[in-house]
Amino acid sequence: MADAVVLRGGRVVDPANDVDGHVDVLIEESRIAGVGVDLILPEGVREVAVPDGCVVCPGLIDMHVHLREPGQEHKETVATGLAAAVAGGFTAVACMPNTEPANDEAGVTRLILERAADAGLARVYPIGAVSRGRAGEQLADLGELHEAGCVAVSDDGQPVASALLMRRALEYAGMFGMPVIDHCEDMSLADGGVAHEGFRAASLGLRGRPAVAEQILVERDIALACTTGAAVHIAHLSSRAAVAAVAAGKASGARVTCEVTPHHLALTDEELDAYDTRYKVNPPLRETGDREALVEAVREGVIDVIATDHAPHHYDEKLVEFDEAPFGVVGLETAVSVCLDRLVHGGVISLGRMVELMSVNPARILDVSGGGLSVGAPADLTLLAPDLQVQVDSTTFRSLGRNSPFDGRSFKGGVAATFVDGRAVFVNAAVSGADQLQIGA
Amino acid sequence: MPQTADTGRDGHSAGTSVLSTPAGLRTTDLLSIGDLSAEEILLILDTAEAMQEVGTRAIKKVPALRGQTVVNLFFEASTRTRTSFEIAEKRLSADTVNVAASGSSLVKGETLADTVRNLEAMAPDVIVVRHAAAGAGHLVAKLCKARVINAGDGMHEHPTQALLDALTIREHKGCFDGLRVSIVGDLLHSRVLRSNLLLLKALGAAVTVCAPATLMLPEAARFGVKATTSIDEAVDGADVVMLLRIQLERMQGHFFPSLREYFRCFGMTTERLRRAAPDAIIMHPGPMNRGVEIASDVADGPGSVILEQVANGVAIRMAVLYLLAGGQGG
Amino acid sequence: MPVVMSSDQVARTIARIAHEIVERHHSLGSLALIGIRTRGVPIARRLSEALAEIAKVDVPTGVLDITLYRDDLMRHPVGPQPVLRRTEIDFSIDDRRIVLVDDVLYTGRTIRAALDALIDFGRPRAIELVVLVDRGHRELPIKADYVGKNLPTSLQESVQVRLSEVEDRDEVVLEDAPDS
Numbered sequence: 001m002a003d004a005v006v007l008r009g010g011r012v013v014d015p016a017n018d019v020d021g022h023v024d025v026l027i028e029e030s031r032i033a034g035v036g037v038d039l040i041l042p043e044g045v046r047e048v049a050v051p052d053g054c055v056v057c058p059g060l061i062d063m064h065v066h067l068r069e070p071g072q073e074h075k076e077t078v079a080t081g082l083a084a085a086v087a088g089g090f091t092a093v094a095c096m097p098n099t100e101p102a103n104d105e106a107g108v109t110r111l112i113l114e115r116a117a118d119a120g121l122a123r124v125y126p127i128g129a130v131s132r133g134r135a136g137e138q139l140a141d142l143g144e145l146h147e148a149g150c151v152a153v154s155d156d157g158q159p160v161a162s163a164l165l166m167r168r169a170l171e172y173a174g175m176f177g178m179p180v181i182d183h184c185e186d187m188s189l190a191d192g193g194v195a196h197e198g199f200r201a202a203s204l205g206l207r208g209r210p211a212v213a214e215q216i217l218v219e220r221d222i223a224l225a226c227t228t229g230a231a232v233h234i235a236h237l238s239s240r241a242a243v244a245a246v247a248a249g250k251a252s253g254a255r256v257t258c259e260v261t262p263h264h265l266a267l268t269d270e271e272l273d274a275y276d277t278r279y280k281v282n283p284p285l286r287e288t289g290d291r292e293a294l295v296e297a298v299r300e301g302v303i304d305v306i307a308t309d310h311a312p313h314h315y316d317e318k319l320v321e322f323d324e325a326p327f328g329v330v331g332l333e334t335a336v337s338v339c340l341d342r343l344v345h346g347g348v349i350s351l352g353r354m355v356e357l358m359s360v361n362p363a364r365i366l367d368v369s370g371g372g373l374s375v376g377a378p379a380d381l382t383l384l385a386p387d388l389q390v391q392v393d394s395t396t397f398r399s400l401g402r403n404s405p406f407d408g409r410s411f412k413g414g415v416a417a418t419f420v421d422g423r424a425v426f427v428n429a430a431v432s433g434a435d436q437l438q439i440g441a
Numbered sequence: 442m443p444q445t446a447d448t449g450r451d452g453h454s455a456g457t458s459v460l461s462t463p464a465g466l467r468t469t470d471l472l473s474i475g476d477l478s479a480e481e482i483l484l485i486l487d488t489a490e491a492m493q494e495v496g497t498r499a500i501k502k503v504p505a506l507r508g509q510t511v512v513n514l515f516f517e518a519s520t521r522t523r524t525s526f527e528i529a530e531k532r533l534s535a536d537t538v539n540v541a542a543s544g545s546s547l548v549k550g551e552t553l554a555d556t557v558r559n560l561e562a563m564a565p566d567v568i569v570v571r572h573a574a575a576g577a578g579h580l581v582a583k584l585c586k587a588r589v590i591n592a593g594d595g596m597h598e599h600p601t602q603a604l605l606d607a608l609t610i611r612e613h614k615g616c617f618d619g620l621r622v623s624i625v626g627d628l629l630h631s632r633v634l635r636s637n638l639l640l641l642k643a644l645g646a647a648v649t650v651c652a653p654a655t656l657m658l659p660e661a662a663r664f665g666v667k668a669t670t671s672i673d674e675a676v677d678g679a680d681v682v683m684l685l686r687i688q689l690e691r692m693q694g695h696f697f698p699s700l701r702e703y704f705r706c707f708g709m710t711t712e713r714l715r716r717a718a719p720d721a722i723i724m725h726p727g728p729m730n731r732g733v734e735i736a737s738d739v740a741d742g743p744g745s746v747i748l749e750q751v752a753n754g755v756a757i758r759m760a761v762l763y764l765l766a767g768g769q770g771g
Numbered sequence: 772m773p774v775v776m777s778s779d780q781v782a783r784t785i786a787r788i789a790h791e792i793v794e795r796h797h798s799l800g801s802l803a804l805i806g807i808r809t810r811g812v813p814i815a816r817r818l819s820e821a822l823a824e825i826a827k828v829d830v831p832t833g834v835l836d837i838t839l840y841r842d843d844l845m846r847h848p849v850g851p852q853p854v855l856r857r858t859e860i861d862f863s864i865d866d867r868r869i870v871l872v873d874d875v876l877y878t879g880r881t882i883r884a885a886l887d888a889l890i891d892f893g894r895p896r897a898i899e900l901v902v903l904v905d906r907g908h909r910e911l912p913i914k915a916d917y918v919g920k921n922l923p924t925s926l927q928e929s930v931q932v933r934l935s936e937v938e939d940r941d942e943v944v945l946e947d948a949p950d951s
Contacts, residue, residue, distance in 0.1 A: 199660040205575035205597030205632060208659070275576025319554045321574035323595065484854070491836060491855040500891045503839035533839075763839075763855070 004028045004042045005422065005439050010050025010383070013057045015352040016360050016372030025056055027379040030421040035373050051433030053387050054416045057355045058372050059091025059380030061362040062332060064156075064181075064235060064259060064307035067093070067124070070111055071100025076312040076400045078115035078124065081332070084310070084399035085122045086426040088332040089415035091380035092123035092370060093310075094362075097134065098157040104129035104140040106148035113149055121425045122418075123380075125151040125368055130169045130180060136161050139168060146176040151366040154181035156235060159217055161187060167224050174230035177367055179257070181233045184217035184242065185209070185283065194323055196284040200269040206322065209284055211239035218242040222249035222256050233365060234258040236309050238283035240293030247302045257365050259305035260294050262338040263329055263405055267291070271405065277318045277325035278405045281311070298357070299348050305365065306357045308335045312401020330394075330401040336382075337390045338406065340413025344386065351386070379422035385431050388414035466764050470589040472578045473598045474639040482640060486608050488760035489753070495532055496755060505763055506533035509566040513539045514556070514581070515592070516572040521727065522592055525751070526569050529758035535766075538565070553577060554584060561585040567766055570594070588765045596630050602726050603636035605757040607644070609750050610681055613722050617644035621718070623675045625651045625707060626685025626734050627696075628658040633726045634685060638664055651675035653707065655696040672707050679717045683724040684709050684734045700733050710736045714744070722746045775922055776943035781903070781934075784919040785814065788901055789821035791917050792870065799828040801896065803867045807885055808836045808856055810874035813936035814903060818872060833860035835871075840884035864893040874932040876902040879913035904943055906930050 007025040012035060014020070019035060026034040028042065050056060062085065068076040076084075078095075085093050095112065097103030103112065109126045116124035128145030132138045134155045142153055153173050160166040160182055169180050190209040195201040197208025218234055222245060225232040237243060237258050249256045263281065268291050271279045279285060297303045311328025318325050339358070343349050349357075359382075363371030370380055390411045394402040416434050418426040423440035466484075468476040477485070495503055511530045515523050523539065530537040540560070543550035551559075553572070560568065561584065569590045570578045575597035582589040593599040607617075614620055622641055628634050628650055638658075641648050648666040650658055651674075661668035669675050676682060687703060697703050714721065723735075723745045731737045740747060776784070796802060799822065806815030812834050819832045836856045871885055882900060889895060903919040908926065922945070924930060929948040935941050 197659065199663050202659040203635070203664075205595050205635060207596075275579045316552070316554075319580075320552055321572065321580060322576045323574040488855045491857045494857050494859070495839075498892060502891065504887070505839040760855075 004033070004045040005048055006039065006041055006045050007048055007050050007056060010054055010056045012373070013055055013351045013355050014373045015356050016058065017374055019373070020352055025373060025381070027422045030379050030423070032373050032375055032377050032379050034375060046439070048436050048439065049433065050383065051385070051416060051431055051437075053385065054431070055351060055384040055386060056373075057351075057382050057384060058359045059370055059418070059420065060089050060336070060358045060382045061092045061094070061366075061368075061370055062088075062090045062308050062310065062335070062358075063094040063125075063305060063362040063366060064261075065093040065095050065310045065332065066098065066312065066328070067095040067112070068312060069099060069115060070108060074314050074400075075317075078112060079119040080398060080400045081310070081312070082116065082119045082121040082124070084330070084332040084397060086418040086420070087398050087415070088334070089336045089382045089384065089418050089426075090122055090332060091382060091418060091420050092125060092368070093332075094125040094127050094151060094366060096127055096154060096156045097129040102129045102134045103127070103150075104132050104134065104145070106141075106144050109145060109148035109150055122420060125149075125366055127151065127156070127181065128153045130155045130160055130173075131165065134158055136165060139165070139172060142169075142173050142178070143176060146178055150178065151368055152179050152181050152233070154183070154235065156181065156183045159183050159185050159187065163220060163224065166221065167228060170224055170228045170230035170232060174228065179231040179233045179365060181235050182217065182221050183235050184214050184221060186213040186216045189213040189216070193284075194280060195272060196269045196286040198269060198287055200272055204272060204275070206272070209282070211241055211286060211290065214239050214283060215241040215245060218245045222246070222254050225249070225256055226252070226254045229255070231255040231257070231365075236261050236264065236283055236307075237294065237303070238264050238286055239290045243293050243297045243302060247297070250302065257304040257361070258302070259307040260298065260303050261309050262306060262331060262335045262342075264291065265294055265298065265306075266338050266342050267405060275322040277320070277322055278329065278403050278407065280322060280325050280327055281309075281329045281405075282327040295343075295348055298343065303357065304361045306335070306339060306354075307362070308332055310399075312399050313403050314400070315402055318403050328403065330397070330399050330404050332399060333397050334392055334404060334406045334411075336384065336415050337392070337411035337413050340384065340386050341411040345412055351384075379419060381419040383416040383418070383437065385414045385416040385428070387412065388416070388428075388431060390414040469765070470578070470582045470591075471600050471761060471765060472582065472589065472591045472594075474600050474603055474636045474643070476600075477643075479643045482604070482607065482643060485604055485757065485760050485764060486611060488764060489604075489608050489756040492532075492756040492759040492763070493753075495759070501532050502534055503532065504534045506530070506535035506766055509535045509766055510564070511535045511537050511567040511569065511762070512560055512565045512587075513537060513569045514542060514560070514571070515540070516542045516553075516570075516577070517593070519571055519593070521751075522571060525754040526592060526758050529755050529762060532755070533759055533762055535567075535762070553580060557581050557584045561587070567762065590761060590765065593632055595632065596635075597632055598636040599632045599726075600636050601754070601758055601761055602633050603640040604761070605750055605753040606637055606683070606724060606726070607640055608753045608757055609724065609746050610722070612749070613746060614680060617641065617646045620646045620681065621649070621679050622646050622681040622683065623649045623651060623679040624683045624685065625672065625675055625709065627656045627687050628652045628685070629656045629696075630688065631685050634658065637683065638666060642666075649675050649679070651707070653697050653703070672713060673716060676709075676713055677716045679721055681722055681724060682709065682714070682717055686726065686728065687730055687734050689730075700730075704733055708732070708734060708736060709739050711738055711742065714739060720744070724750060727751065772944050772946055774942055774944050776904075776920060778941040781941040781943065784903065785817050786821055788917045788919060789818055789825055792818070792822065792901075793826050796868065799826055799830060801867050802870060803831045803833065803862060803864065804870050804872055805833045805835050805860065805889070807871060807873040807881060808834060810932050810934055810937060811872045813934045814874060814901070815872040816936075818870075818901065831862045833862065834858060835860065835885055835888055837881060837884040837888055840887045842880060842884065858888070860892060864889065864895045866894070866896050869895045869898045870901055871898060872901045874903045874934075875930050876900070876905045876913070876915050876918075877908055877930075879909045879911035882913045883911055903932060904930055
């Protein structure tokens with residue numbers, strides 16, 4: 001295991017340090033030791049050529065992932081989830097607390113971190129529950145959760161329905177520098193619905209979840225963030241009205257950030273015709289107008305983060321009537337391909353902006369390391385292959401979940417390799433020249 | 442009453458050639474009216490008329506589906522629809538099997554997928570499915586080789602109901618083009634509405650739908666129909682008035698305050714019917730809530746064709762089974 | 772396309788058959804004509820008119836659609852079904868002498884299907900068969916009692932009967948069958 005490695009000749013995109021060009025990256029003792037041309041290289045340094053066409057960027061961070069462990073290991077474990085993450089180019093994930101038991105106390109947090117350490121793949125930043133048991137009644141011990149390693153709190157899966165509880169959570173979690181991440185949906189309007197309330201659902205005889213349910217809670221949360229001066233992060237934004245609310249909130253100075261999933265950027269409710277449960281997700285896939293508003297918002301900078309809301313389910317659980325199927329799609333192993341194809345190649349954003357959305361901003365919002373190839377930072381890197389032709393095949397997924405809405409589709413763009421602490425945790429054999437990237441494995 | 446051979450009649454496919462004229466449905470399953478073209482809808486109606494005659498014989502049986510196995514897979518109890526299908530299947534000499542399965546995949550018992558896989562192992566030719574979840578028929582069709590007929594899937598569709606409604610309308614009105622049809626009731630939750638909408642629009646009828654705003658069909662304009670919350674406006678000049686059942690549970694969802702209020706504002710009474718066309722027909726898919734969506738004297742009155750609808754159900758189902766199950770060679 | 776029966780010949784043949792029927796039956800009281808769809812029907816009606824003229828008797832006439840009884844459809848259905856039309860037999864066939872009427876007798880399977888159908892309607896005293904053309908190639912032990920014309924054919928040929936009720940004229944032509 002060479003202590004020093006220099007990645008030669010790749011295009012490096014590192015917006016946090018204003019870098020976009022063909023430069024070398026020197027890694028020493030699992031940290032970034034230098035980025036540039038004419039670097040002073042230590043003796044015995046191993047030289048590795050970056051494969052043609054590949055792009056080196058700071059490790060991608062997915063701040064909305066469901067690892068399902070403890071309690072639902074038939075859907076996913078921390079180990080399989082992290083294997084999926086690194087295959088998808090992610091060096092770190094933040095995992096949601098809707099496990100069984102919920103991550104509402106330090107013991108569960110520690111368990112998750114232990115499993116992550118055992119797996120030795122990507123970093124895990126646990127997100128603690130806002131309320132005990134995620135029941136929305138009493139605050140969980142947020143201080144203890146923070147101490148155990150949680151970086152944010154959320155009751156995801158459920159909204160924080162009580163405005164009073166949300167206010168207290170914002171104030172209290174804010175003391176520890178933890179944002180509250182809210183799943184914004186007024187359940188009295190949406191409960192019972194299985195698809196976006198609109199023409200499609202009406203044709204298909206499916207109960208709807210109206211977009212206004214999301215809008216109401218987004219507006220409430222922004223108002224509360226203003227009142228408390230605390231930071232709120234809106235999870236998986238899906239509708240144009242909610243986008244407008246976030247834009248207005250930011251303009252008025254509220255500490256609000258937001259995320260969008262790749263599937264909401266790429267798909268609409270028109271996919272539902274055959275009642276395929278691979279498209280059943282919450283928030284639901286909405287109309288073209290909503291999708292286009294989300295893409296526009298990514299272009300304009302209203303959206304801060306792209307996060308997958310990776311939600312694996314067992315095959316049997318999804319092979320039921322549409323009404324009965326659990327909500328959720330997997331996303332770790334397709335996110336990069338979808339974003340490169342639809343956003344970068346699609347001319348919506350630059351590669352640099354994509355890195356901001358998937359690395360810089362998540363690191364900043366969660367206040368964790370990463371997001372840049374600064375000297376002294378841990379050597380977490382993602383090597384993208386923007387021109388790689390990828391055919392999505394869920395049977396090859398490392399995730400236990402096969403419920404991908406992109407199964408069988410082709411995209412231009414993929415991942416060549418993923419490095420954590422200077423060690424290759426994933427190398428894509430389909431990329432020519434990638435075998436040399438097996439560093440420190 | 443003997444007709445001259447194959448003279449065309451409005452709405453009939455006028456055939457001049459011999460029995461070898463190929464006729465059938467392109468679709469292998471009937472899950473939605475959308476699976477049928479306008480010509481195929483008319484073919485089903487014509488075939489059903491021929492099937493009606495079988496019901497008038499002393500021996501009400503023809504060997505058309507002899508040796509074929511038809512499974513009635515009903516997850517929702519429905520004596521009326523199931524009986525209608527069963528009689529249709531037996532009149533065609535098919536072997537029928539009734540499977541009353543438990544409510545859904547999550548209720549104790551087998552999942553829908555396992556139930557279908559087990560059936561498939563016994564190689565049925567046709568499966569007739571009734572289920573509380575929209576898209577259940579699609580799932581069954583995905584998992585088995587048998588022809589699947591949707592006998593009602595949640596709020597989505599009930600194709601054979603719309604077809605028997607169309608047969609009834611044609612018997613009284615002859616032609617659909619420009620026919621003024623008004624449909625009143627719980628549109629939001631009605632599968633009968635969705636199937637009828639698709640069928641009537643395909644055949645060129647002018648459809649108006651009416652319901653309280655809380656039960657209105659969402660995006661009605663995109664469905665190509667006129668929508669109103671005024672019962673008087675809906676009935677005005679209508680050739681066909683179709684009433685839909687109100688489910689009593691809807692009061693729990695705050696859709697309307699009480700049944701009495703519903704009847705006052707939206708119930709079909711003789712008084713309201715005066716605005717309709719002089720020989721308007723009154724329809725209802727049943728079972729009726731007398732005094733809620735329809736007054737008793739309207740249900741039993743001169744314009745009511747409700748019992749004919751039931752009779753036509755058997756003929757339509759025979760026609761659909763015959764046209765779907767034909768071409769099953771090898 | 773050789774014309775094997777002209778319009779005149781068709782007319783004379785039907786008239787001749789009507790006379791034959793009268794000869795064979797002492798009384799026409801229990802007789803009924805049933806035409807097999809499609810072209811058996813106009814022939815049956817013309818026979819009925821002829822019998823009314825010759826014997827001054829109104830012989831009831833019915834229409835039979837045998838589509839639902841065909842064995843080729845049930846066992847080896849190839850492609851879609853033929854269009855089904857109504858069977859219309861307004862009288863009881865019990866104890867009657869039924870005269871089945873069809874245009875062309877070929878394999879005999881249509882007649883077999885017609886016999887099956889009739890049995891479901893009741894119990895006739897006897898059934899006889901009128902055909903305008905017998906082209907041979909029987910696959911079942913079926914024979915016609917009254918034949919308009921015996922026409923030996925090869926399997927590659929097809930016999931087309933045209934009647935003014937359906938097409939524009941009466942004639943019978945022999946065609947080379949198109950490749951199926």
